[in-house]
Structure formats: C-alpha cells, structure tokens
Amino acid sequence: MNDATLHPIGEVARLTGLSVKTIRFYSDAGVVPLAGRSPAGYRLYDHDALLRLDLIRTLRELGMSLATIRRVLDRKVPVADVAAVHAEAVDLQIRTLRMRRSVLRALSAQGSGPEEAKLVHKLTRLTAVERRRLIDDFIDATFGAEHARPESAAMMRVAAPDLPDDPTPEQIHAWVELNELIGDEDFRDRLRQTAAQQTDEALAGVRERVLAAEQAGIDPLGPDAAPRVEGIVQLYARAHPDLADAEVTDRLMQYLEAAEDPRVERYWRLVWAVNGWQVLPGLLPDDLSWLLRALRKERGQGVSP
Template sequence: MDGTALYSIGELSRRTGLSVRTIRFYSDANVVAPTRRTPAGYRLYDVDALLRLELVRTLRELGVGLSTIQRVLNRELSVAEVASAHADALDVQIQTLQLRRSVLRAAARFGSSPEETKLMHKLTQLSGEERRRLIDDFVDGTFGPENADPNAAAMVRAATPDLPDDPSTDQVAAWVELAEMIGDEDFRARLRRTAGHQANRLTLGIEEEAGDDLMEFTRHRLADARNRGIDPLGDEAAPVVDDLVRRFAEVFTRAPDPEFRDWLAQQFEVAHDPRVDEYWRLVWVVNDWQVVPGLVPVYSWLVRALRRDR
C-alpha cells in the first residue's frame, strides 16, 4: 500500500466496504476528515484515513457508539478501555435477554395469563441485590424480635433462593411462586411454627407418645407411597392412610373418626406443613440443588392425605 497515495471517496468505499453515503457522513461529522480536496471540491483521503475508516467500521459493527469512537480516534480512550466497557455492557444486555427468554418460555409452557406473564417479567427484572433484599426482608419480618428464633432464621437465611443469570423455565416459575408465597402472612406463620422444630431438631410429641415401632412403620409406609408416586389426594392413598389412622387410634385409644384424623394432622403439621415443604422444594429448584429423596419429608404427604376431605 502506497503511503503517499490519495483515494477518492469511491475508491475508499471499494476498499473499506462502506457506502459512499456513510463515508460522506463520517467526513461531515469530522470522524474521518478528508486529507484534502481537489480544485473541483472532491474529497481525497490518504492511507491514515483509510485505516481510521476500517477501525470505525469494526467498532460500529461491535456496537460502539459514534461519540465513543471519536474519542478513540482522538486518543482520549484506548481500544482496550472501550472494549472492556462495551463487553461489560453486553454482559448486562445478554443477561436481560436470557431472562426475557426464560420468562417467555415459562409463559408458553404453563399457559400463563397476561397478568401472570407481567408479574413474571417484573420479578425477574429485579437485580440480584434487589432479590436478596426481598428475601432478607421476608426473613426479618418472619423471625423478627417478637418471633426470635435465631436457629430458625439462620436455617432459612442459609438457603436463600438465588436466581441465576440464565435461569431455566422451571427456575423462573419457581422464583415467581416463591416471591408470591413469601408475601403471604399465613405462610409466614406456618414457617415460624415449623422452622423452629426443624432447625432445633426437636422431636414431635406424637413421635414419643406413639412409640418407636409405630413411627418406624409409619415412615416406611409413607416413604413407600411417595416413591410409588401415589397422590395423597387420590383414591390410591386411601388404604394407606386408613390403615395408619387405625393403628394410631389403637395406640391412643381413640375412634378413627374425622375428628381424630384432624387431630392427627395437627400433630404432624407442627413441623411438617405442606406449604412449608413446598417452599423448600421451590428453593431447591431455584438454586438448582439436587433433591435427595431420602431427605424429603414424608409427613407432609400424610398431612395432605389426612386433610383430603377439607
């Protein structure tokens, strides 16, 4: 390439791939000014102008703004500084697009209504700090000074749901369900009641009164029912529950009637509320933690089955 050569705007267009109109625009904006003009007023450009135009084209294709490019050409900013800042900006845009994609997929998969889709979009738009603050406020409000149980609060806080930058459809749906759940005062009361038992590893009164043999048999039957995928609200669960109710009624010398079933459910609900166990399941989904079947509470299955008629 001849360092003394001068190129017309048409030649410059052929060499750079930019249109004559675009080059003329950059010239008028003084981004790449012509080296000189012919007596007839036509613009001529030297090799330096050619190289500047190629840099402008590259940076524009990468999405860098014209004002920033001008600062690079004026040596007010280095290409490395611009590349770093623009890459950071792209990271934010990519994260936003990933969240939008997950929301749209969740809306399509679950047949969400316009209101539900709007809520999903709103909740996933929260920054990581805003989401953490939402959970912190929930924990503080649930286990405040008047409900002080540091072990329970620490247990809930240690399992803070943290939505990743590129969540799956299930993670978005779980996060939205969690966000709605933690604002429910009834749920907070249930969590306060059960978390203390779980965090402090307290034994239920009914476990001690019923005896080791019956409790071991109960846990085995419930685990088997869960593993077989039996719905606690379905007809297949009835024989399992009826047998357990009869066995507990014999131990407590009570009639296995609806009143006793309700009492039995209350005893297990102290530490194993179905809504609370659902909260923990959602936390596992959002955090992408592996669910260990042996650690899934089985008493919630029994509570739901006992409450079936209600």
C-alpha cells in the first residue's frame, strides 16, 4: 500500500473492522485527524490514521478511556505506564470476579436463604486488607494491652486466618462461621485462657503424665488415679512456686476447663479450613479431659460419664 494513498471512510471501516459510526466519532473527538476531504466533501484518511485506529481499538479493548488514549497518542504518557496501571485494575477485577464466583458456588451448594446470602456477601466482599484488619482487631481485643498477652497475640497472628482470593465453598462457610465465633466475648475469654497457657512450659510435663496414665488404662475416677493426679499437681506446683497449694489446682483446672470448651478446637479447625491447611491432630488443643475428670472427682464436683 502506498503511504500517500487516501481512503474514504467506508474503505477504512473495511480495513480496520470498525464501524463507520465509530470512526466518525474518533474523528470528531480529534484522536484520528482527517487527511483531507474528497471533492464531494467525504472524509479521507491516510495510512497513519489506519495505524492510529488499530492502536485505539487495542487500547479500548484493554479498558482504557478515550482521554487516556488521547494522551498516549499525543505522547504525553508512555503506553507502558498506562498498561501497568490498567494491569493492576484488571487484577483487582479478576480477584473480585473470582470471589463472586466462589460466593455463588457456596450459596448454591448450601441451598442458602436470603439472610445467609446477605451475610456471606457482606463478609466476603471485604478486601484482603479489611479482612486482615478484622482479624487484627479481634486479636488486639483478646490479647492486647488491656490483657497484656503479647506472646499469645504473636502466636495468634502467625496462625491468623487468611481467606484466599479464589476460595472454595468450604473456605467461605468456614470464614463466615469464624467471624460469628470471634464476635463472642465469652469465647474470647476462653481462647485467652488457653492461649496464655500455651507458653507455660510446665504443661509439657502435665501432658506427658496424662498421656502415660491414659495409655496405662487408669480410670480417672478410680482409686489408682489419685497418686497420678497428686504427682501431676506437684509437678505443676514446682513450676509455679508463687502459687499457694489450693491456687495450683485452681489454676490447672481453669486451663483444663477452658481447653475443654469445644469452641476452642472449632476455632482452630476453622482457621485451618480457611487457610487450606491440613488438619494435624497433634496441633489441636490438648485433650486433657482425663485430668479434669480426676480433679473434679477429688473436689467432689459433678463428673460427666
């Protein structure tokens, strides 16, 4: 093709695949200048106009506004810079669409009603930063300055739930249930108690002795449990010389009762579900119900069968 060749608008439409109306609009907007007019007054375009139209179509398909395209064509802004910004915007759109798709799949699989659908949508439409802030606020309120549990707070942050951009229906339902759970102040008290004890090195010895008693088949309500329980209490007392004798058992029972709360284990299972982690039984809250039952019997408290 001769670069000096001029083309009427109909031929330009055929060569570019754009409609006559669209080409006329770009001309009137000043982004594709005319090369001239025919004796009859029809618009004529040169080879440069064809190249500009091809670039405009490409940039429009990428989502750029006409004002931005004008700046690119006038060389006021590099195409690379504009492309980088739009790539980020497209990434955000993709993440939003993935989350929306996941929510729809979760609602469909669960057969959810209007109220649950509203709640799921509300919680999942939060940005990743907002979701992280929600968890940070929960950790601060549970272990922050008022409660002075920095070690526990650090441990909780390491294992914080982080909903992915393209979650499974199971992850979405776990995230919704987790949000309901962390809003329960009574649960926060329980979690605070168990997390605080995780840094108590004396509990390692307690766990070992409880496990040994269970493996030996000793009934926590039977007579053979008494010397085992006494040894465990003495072990814990040596690690806490600041506590009076009665306070040792009280402290131990407080931890055991908190750890027995099924919501504590449920919290960690939900965290693993949201994060897509494999559930490892060894990382669940300690099952020290043997010791709790034995201590309750010694104190004459009601013991569940």
